[in-house]
Amino acid sequence: MTVTVCTYDWLPEFPRGFVRDMRVRWVLEEVGRPYRVDTFPLHPKSKRHRELQPFAQVPVIEDGGVTLFESGAILLHLGEGTALLPKEGRALVTQWLFAALNTIEIAVSHWANMVMAERVPEFFGPAPAGEVVAHARRNMESKLEALQAAIADRDWLVEEFSIADIAMVEVLRVVAAEDALDAFPALQAYVARATSRPAFRKALADHMEHWQAADVARATASPA
Numbered sequence: 001m002t003v004t005v006c007t008y009d010w011l012p013e014f015p016r017g018f019v020r021d022m023r024v025r026w027v028l029e030e031v032g033r034p035y036r037v038d039t040f041p042l043h044p045k046s047k048r049h050r051e052l053q054p055f056a057q058v059p060v061i062e063d064g065g066v067t068l069f070e071s072g073a074i075l076l077h078l079g080e081g082t083a084l085l086p087k088e089g090r091a092l093v094t095q096w097l098f099a100a101l102n103t104i105e106i107a108v109s110h111w112a113n114m115v116m117a118e119r120v121p122e123f124f125g126p127a128p129a130g131e132v133v134a135h136a137r138r139n140m141e142s143k144l145e146a147l148q149a150a151i152a153d154r155d156w157l158v159e160e161f162s163i164a165d166i167a168m169v170e171v172l173r174v175v176a177a178e179d180a181l182d183a184f185p186a187l188q189a190y191v192a193r194a195t196s197r198p199a200f201r202k203a204l205a206d207h208m209e210h211w212q213a214a215d216v217a218r219a220t221a222s223p224a
């Protein structure tokens with residue numbers, strides 16, 4: 001059955017490649033499920049968007065009558081019954097999924113939003129003081145150090161590649177894009193291992209194609 005993945009109708013350049021519909025596209029490619037993309041207007045947020053996602057964020061999916069938001073819940077749902085969420089090891093995969101979203105992503109997002117505020121204040125508001133950013137970076141790095149130690153001797157978070165790796169790598173990619181993963185070679189190798197998977201490459205290509213098509217649609221609607 002075809003899944004519907006909802007994302008924005010258009011976004012500026014800076015978040016492209018990192019929007020959270022990426023983790024949904026990636027898991028769908030891994031498990032071989034077909035999907036179509038539906039969109040919400042970025043601005044202003046629509047009534048339909050708020051009805052499906054109370055915080056008017058993306059991603060949202062529709063799958064056989066089930067509508068779901070929160071990327072972690074979506075990964076659990078789409079991983080169900082597949083090798084990405086094996087019956088044996090399910091508790092450990094869930095544990096690492098929460099670690100990705102609730103420990104690492106919290107620290108990364110806190111820092112990354114400040115970095116973005118320095119770069120695109122029109123979206124993120126005025127940049128905070130330098131020492132506030134440095135404090136957030138130290139906090140993030142302490143979590144990355146611990147993560148690196150935890151996975152130093154293995155390829156994946158739990159024995160085989162799982163939905164937890166998709167979530168974790170999607171978070172670490174944000175750090176890598178800012179060259180802030182350079183001090184963590186084992187994490188860099190982990191990200192490289194995961195992003196060399198054909199499913200990731202296909203998901204990213206389709207994700208980027210979506211934004212390119214959105215640019216074309218916008219240019220056609222209001223030619224300069």
Ligand SMILES: N[C@@H](CCC(=O)N[C@@H](CS)C(=O)NCC(=O)O)C(=O)O
Pocket residue numbers: 018019020021055056057058059069070071072
């Ligand atoms: N915890 C949510 C976070 C979703 C989220 O932050 N989505 C971003 C795009 S990656 C968004 O829609 N931001 C716009 C906004 O918050 O208004 C999840 O994992 O699904």
